Amino acid sequence: MQTYLKKTTLAVLPLAGMLFTAPIVSAHDEYQEHRAEHEYLNAEHQAEHEDLNAAHRAEHEELNAEHEAAHQYPMTARQHRRLHRRLNAEHRAEHQDLNAQHQAEHQDLNAQHQDYHDFNN
Ligand SMILES: [Zn+2]
Numbered sequence: 001m002q003t004y005l006k007k008t009t010l011a012v013l014p015l016a017g018m019l020f021t022a023p024i025v026s027a028h029d030e031y032q033e034h035r036a037e038h039e040y041l042n043a044e045h046q047a048e049h050e051d052l053n054a055a056h057r058a059e060h061e062e063l064n065a066e067h068e069a070a071h072q073y074p075m076t077a078r079q080h081r082r083l084h085r086r087l088n089a090e091h092r093a094e095h096q097d098l099n100a101q102h103q104a105e106h107q108d109l110n111a112q113h114q115d116y117h118d119f120n121n
């Protein structure tokens with residue numbers, strides 16, 4: 001009996017972006033300044049997302065390479081299941097890590113944003 005072992009490629013899911021939008025304020029100068037601050041925060045956020053997505057992609061490449069390497073050798077369906085369980089667990093752990101980093105970055109940006117408003121009010 002021959003078991004067909006499908007090689008799966010893990011999909012890279014981009015992290016959801018969250019953009020700060022500038023509320024409308026009446027004073028023109030204040031609005032310009034506020035907009036500049038928001039643009040700065042958005043740029044920081046964008047850069048952080050690119051970093052996180054790059055880390056995520058690298059992790060997927062590693063997992064896929066590990067998967068590929070394991071498939072060089074014959075294995076039973078049971079061994080294959082075990083391999084995939086391990087790879088999936090590694091993948092999940094990596095996602096938790098990336099999400100925690102992402103969360104921390106958002107809190108940081110929100111704090112910076114809050115500071116800006118506290119200072120300017
Ligand atoms: Zn496999």
Ligand SMILES: [Zn+2]
Pocket residue numbers: 010011012013056060091095
């Ligand atoms: Zn992933």
Ligand SMILES: [Zn+2]
Pocket residue numbers: 016017018045049102106
């Ligand atoms: Zn984000």
Ligand SMILES: [Zn+2]
Pocket residue numbers: 021022023034038113117
């Ligand atoms: Zn603001």
